[in-house]
Amino acid sequence: MRRYLLLTAFVLVGTLCYGATGLVFNTAGNLCSNLPSKGVTSVMITGTMDARDFKYIADSLDRLKEVNMANVTIVACETTVPLFGNQTSYAAGEIPATSFFGKHLTAVVLPARTTAIGYAAFAGCERLKSISLPPALTTIGSYAFSGTGLTSIAIPKTVSSVGTGAFARCASLASVSLPGGIVGDYAFLCDTMLSTLTLGPGIVSIGKGAFSGCSSLKDVDLTHLAKLECIGDEAFSNTAIGSVDLSQCSSLTTIGAYAFAGTQVASAKLGERVSAMGEGAFYSDNKLTAISMPTSMARVEALAFASTGLDGSHAVGKGVTSIGDYAYYNVDRVSTIEIPYLVNYIGTRAMAGMTGLSLIKVHPTTVPALGDSVWAGVDQAAVVLQAPTAAYSQALQWSAFRFKQSYMKGDVNNDGYINVSDITSEISYILGQNPNPFNFDAADDNGDGVVNVTDVTGLINIILSSSATAIKNAGAVTTHDLVCIPDFSIKPGQTRTIDVELSNAMRYAGLQCDIHLPESLHLVESRILPTSRSAGFTFVAQRQSDGTVRLLAYNMANHDFDGQDGAVLQLTVTAGTQLAPGLTVDVDNVVLATGRGEAYYPAATRTQVSSATGVDDVSASSTRVYARHAVLVIESNAPASAQLVAVNGTSTTLNVEAGHNEYSGLNAGFYIVRVAGKSFKIAIK
Incomplete structure (x- = not known):
């Protein structure tokens, strides 16, 4: 028996010292003793390891091809002498930097409780085709797997950051799943073979050049990335993606320089919160034929759309104030370009080479300043310039066009729409406040050469008219402020007063909306009453041909509604003798106007109407809804289902348990909460 044990021990030691495989039970810092053979190619390690053991692997095990550390616990380590770079402190659960750099690894099993993979830990492992990342992993360091032979990678949802170049230049990487x-x-x-990219809803930002040069990448779904805040410079440049839809990316504010340059993008939609789009964002995308620009974007940067395939009619975003150098250079398929009223500068050669132009529509009443040779190469004598003032016909570079003065009667602030903001702009002019922009000809409704209260009356008549050509609404929501009618009950044949409430963070001097009443409810138009918030305001209502009631509120002193929450007017409605169940009142086409003539467009709201039975009041009394520290709180005596409606119209169903319920993670803004037959208006700050 003794001879057998000695022989077994001799064989095991011989395997570890001279063979190609090994099984090692290790205690942290002792791998050099437990695995003395530097020629080992395959090893399974159990027990504990720390940075000293990984240093031994990095420096000594040059022939290592397979390593299984599934049952290893990586413990923290402090050293007096740096082991990797200048580092002397190593956290538990972390695979240190360059531990397996350049190894001929073909298979790796990581410790189950690995939380971080350090800088270039597996970089250059060209034969490593696959690896399973453990569910405890939170951080993948810079260049961790760069230049490896990985063909696919599924990143756990626990990972909060993927470092710089972490999977760069992985020539065989074809599929990536990245939850957040x-x-x-x-x-x-x-990663030239990357063709399948699945991005999860938890993605917060996409860094500079993150997917640049992924020439096989054709389809990327970005529509569901509600937490995405930033797309970095060159993030998707020189890929093969065919479309970009960011319209549902509600947190996205920044798109970097050349982010989508040199791609196959044919159409692009930008989210309404995008305020900055970098230089050359879509440069040289010759298949790009259409793009929608948000009102929040103030500048079209240099080369933004240069050498793209934009064609037909193109409208520069309504919030844009300046157009950068070469912004539309060589965009030769656009026949009509519309320049919004806020633009005050157009850069050097911004529209040079736009040889397909036949019409330019400009809205600024003050002629924008120009850089050099803005329309170089354009046959200006063959292009009609449609402008609001004759000043364009005398201005340098503009005067070479075929001038045609054009404006829309009533569009006082020259924003392309006629609504209550034109009333406040006109009143501001009458009060001597010199609003800018201001189109005198559009404001002079009766053409007598003077703008006064008579013209205000004419403008009101235009807005109240049912003419589809005169009344225009922006449609897109541009403010979180809200106009709504709280849910109410009414008996058949009853006449009652209902509130129209305004919840506003900004100050407004005018309001306009359309109210859609069901057939069994009728507005008593002679009984529109102000509240303490609207003292001095004039209210005008007119029923349209489709039964819609268009409502206007303004005052000749242009002072603001008082306060920031509560009713601003009261309407009187009468119910018919028969009331169908499920009645609603819609408030839409809402415009809020500042005293300076600026227009903001809230979301539409819907009011629930029920027959008065007393049940609603009882159920409501047992439910409390309020906000506390950016958390929505619902207190209920019984289980229920609640509907949470945001100002952009999106609706979420909430499960309400009996007692105290809290709901966090909501974006700041106003919400309608419907529960127990009642609606509650809540502000999350």
Whole structure:
């Protein structure tokens, strides 16, 4: 028996010292003793490891091809001498930097409780085709897997950041699943085989050059990335993606320079919160034929759409104030371009080479300043310039066009719409406040050469008219402020007063909306009453041909509604003798106007109407809804289902338990909460 044990021990030691495989039970810092053979190619390690053991692997195990650390616990380590770079402190659960750099690894099993993979830990492992990342992982360091032979990677949802160049230049990487977090700069740079990219709703930012040069990448779904805040410079440049839809990315504010340059994008939609789009964002996308620009974007940067395939009619975003150098350079398929009223500067050669132009529509009443050779190469004598004032016909570079003065009667602030903001702009002019922009000809309704209260009356008549050509609404929501009618009950044949409430963070001097009443409810138009918030305001209502009631509120002193919440007017409605169940009142086409003539467009709201039975009042009394520290709170005596409606119209169903319920993670703004037959208006701050 003794001879057998000695022989077994001899064989095991011989395997570890001279063979190609090994099984090692290790205690942290002792791998050099437990695995002395530097020629080992395959090893399974159990027990504990720390940075000293990974240093031994990095420096000594040059022939290592397979390593299984599934049952290893990585413990923290402090050293007096740096082991990797200048680092002397190593956290538990972390695979240190460059631990397996350049190894000929073909298979790796990571410790189950690995939380971080350090800088270039597996970089250059060209033969490593696959790896399973453990569910405890939170951080993938810079260049961790760059230059490896990975063919696919599924990143756990626990990972909060993927470092710079983490998977860059992985020539065989074809499929990536990334649920959330921060995608670092150049994270997947030049992964030329990458064709399947699945991004999860938890993605917060996409870094500079993150997917640049992924030439096989054709389809990327970005529509559901509600937490995405930023797309970095060159993030998707020189890929093959065919469309970009960011319209549902409600947190996205920034698109970097050349982010989508050199792609196959044919159409692009930008989210309404995008305020900054970098230089050359869509440069040289020759298949791009159409793009929608949000009102929040103030500048078209240099080269933004240069050498794209934009064609037909193109409208510059309504919030744009300046157009950068070469912004539309060589865009030769656009026949009509519309320049919004806020533009005050157009840069050098911004529209040079736009040889397909036949019509330019400009809205600024003050002629924008120009850089050099703005329309170089354009046959200006063959292009009609439709402008609001004759000043364009005398201005340098503009005067070479075929001038045609054009404006819309009543569009006083020259924004392309006729609504209550034109009334406040006109009143501001009458009060001597010199609003800008201001189109005198559009304001002079009766053409007598003077703008006064008579013209205000004419403008009101235009707005109240049912003419589809005169009344225009922006449609897109541009403010979280809200106009709504609280849910109410009414008996058949009853006449009652209902409130129209305004919840506003900004100050407004005018209001306009359309109220859609069901057939069994009728507005008593002679009984529209102000509240303490609207003292001095004039209210005008007119029924349209389709039964809609268009309502206007303004005052000749142009002072603001008082306060920031509550009723601003009261309507009187009468119910018919028969009331169908499920009645609603819709408030839409809402315009809120400042005293300076600026227009803001809230979301539409819907009011629930029920027959008065007393049940609603009892159920409501047992339910409390309020906000506390950015958290929605619903207190209920019984289980229920609640509907949470945001100002953009999106609706979410909430499960309400009996007692105290809290709901966090809501974006700041106003919400309608419907529960127990009642609606509650809540502000999350």
